[in-house]
Amino acid sequence: MSPTTVSNAYNRPDQLSPALREQILKTADAVGYAGPDPIARNLRRGRTGALGVVFSEPLPYPFDDPTAMTMLQGLAERAADEQFALTFVPGSRDLPTHGNSIRGAAVDGFILHSLHDDDARLRLAIARPLPAVIVDSPRLTEVDFVGIDDRAAAAEAIGHLLALGHRAIAILSFRLTGHGHVGLVDAADRGGVTAAVARERLAGSAAAISDAGLIWEDVLVEECAASTVEAGRRGAHELLERAPEATALFAFSDVLALGAWRAALDRGLEIPRDLSIVGFDDCAGAAEGLTTIHQPEHEKGRIAAERLIEGLSGPAGRPEQHILPTHLVVRGSTAPPLR
Amino acid sequence: MSPTTVSNAYNRPDQLSPALREQILKTADAVGYAGPDPIARNLRRGRTGALGVVFSEPLPYPFDDPTAMTMLQGLAERAADEQFALTFVPGSRDLPTHGNSIRGAAVDGFILHSLHDDDARLRLAIARPLPAVIVDSPRLTEVDFVGIDDRAAAAEAIGHLLALGHRAIAILSFRLTGHGHVGLVDAADRGGVTAAVARERLAGSAAAISDAGLIWEDVLVEECAASTVEAGRRGAHELLERAPEATALFAFSDVLALGAWRAALDRGLEIPRDLSIVGFDDCAGAAEGLTTIHQPEHEKGRIAAERLIEGLSGPAGRPEQHILPTHLVVRGSTAPPLR
């Protein structure tokens, strides 16, 4: 009973007689051998059967983010089709040990989700001799990319508010940089944004504001600690404290928008009468009545997995940029301003 | 420049002169060597640095389940502390290929979440010479277990409704078996439930109902296709169609309860005036006003990771059963019946 035959018993039943196979399996069971060691198999085959997923934030946070989860659903569906496991690589942009996690990840390729420009893991992942797909940001030309036109989408959101007649607009953003800043963002600091998604949306907002003859530097931008309802609520409170004259608010995610909605309730404001709110993402929670920018998160995940799997099978083709369409969904949270 | 020295350059900087190390790293960069191959390292070390996570349902579904995600947050936090990756093993209870996924998963241990008694993956995972922790079900004595007293918790929920004066109570459950049944569950079929969580909650409900002098067999039980708002809504519609006299409804998850709430709205019922609803889990969405059973999902995940990691370091101790406390949270969705 050579090792090869045992291997065949598990992997190529047609290569040995059913009788021997049966006996091998029985013996294996008796001696407590649970089949070929996956780690050794991986080494021999040069494949792990796992797609690595890397998030900007430490793991607990993405699991709380409905938008990220929708992306993951698309990713998981496509991965499952091909029997791939999903491996979430630990670490975050500001953890000093993150490098080892990326270098040491036993995966066949990377999905890099919304990393900051200066995230060291980006470079390390790309340095690995593995295919990688960047989702949302940053938009590098040397790697496959799946995302949206954040600039245009933001311009559309602001445009909607402008068209309704709003002139005093404020912005609620998630993290702009990897450094711990939270709170109002000076116009001067709007240049050093390392989160490309936020940078693009700010740029789109700025363009729309300027085109309308308004002063971008006068628009208050609040950086929230994370994309959570609670952080959005706190951020909106600070914003409304500083800019009570604001009649409209553009939040960079629905979750932040929902937090802002709650803050408005806290302050006795009626939506949309006293304050219009536009969100971003069109997640499940937005269906209740939040005007928002819809983006195809599920599709993003699906395409990212698709591209990664392609990159695994064939020789590396030219990197592709998948820019998916977005659109404004007008629901009940926006209306013309009272004043 | 021997392989050993290169290895040391990456893993034990103190084992070689800084100069040589620098040169090795530089050369590595030049020839496109991105550090020791993780797969080979895993084989040599006999460790992968990844915890395997196995769900009952195919992957897309758990990502949509806030309760599962809360558990995962706890899991991820503890895992990240020790630099472990999380590997989601593909497959589901009814997929014929699931066996290979479990046998072939390159992980250091398994978190088995809420599997059905007859899920083949259970046996296969336990057969692997790796530690495993079962979360929620099934409650096997030979493996670490983390969960709650589902029977007592369900009895408490039903008890709350009974105490309010309800006598016509219906139950909304997620999947009871792995087979595709959806709809009302005959009293005769309540014996073959393979989802231990549901089985225990049914038993607890039955006990509470019987203790109150009511007939358990008269209580309608609806099996929904999944624990989603939409499935809950559909299930509740069927339930209320068949039992318009019901004044109270106990849903086995908050998500189902929220779906039922929506169904009630669809039918012009006012909550809690016309219908009382009790949920289960106390997820974020319940905070708005759903009476529910709180269970410590985050804690579950944390403890599961903790136990798994312990099992990895030391010799296998005696399996432990962690039964965490639950409690009823009374909010606005329950009230005494009108009639």
Next chain:
DNA sequence: GCGCAACTCTGCAACGTTTCAGAATCGCGC
């Protein structure tokens, strides 16, 4: 009864790392 193909099974090599023991070199005290 011979030749050839089909069927079973086996041995070798290699995947790339890390551990361990040990070799070579260096520096220092005496």
Next chain:
DNA sequence: GCGCGATTCTGAAACGTTGCAGAGTTGCGC
């Protein structure tokens, strides 16, 4: 200048698998 420990580097072995080439056996047609 010698001995000895510290420092720096190396070689061999092993982790457990699988692909490949090939050996042995069986069966079938003619």
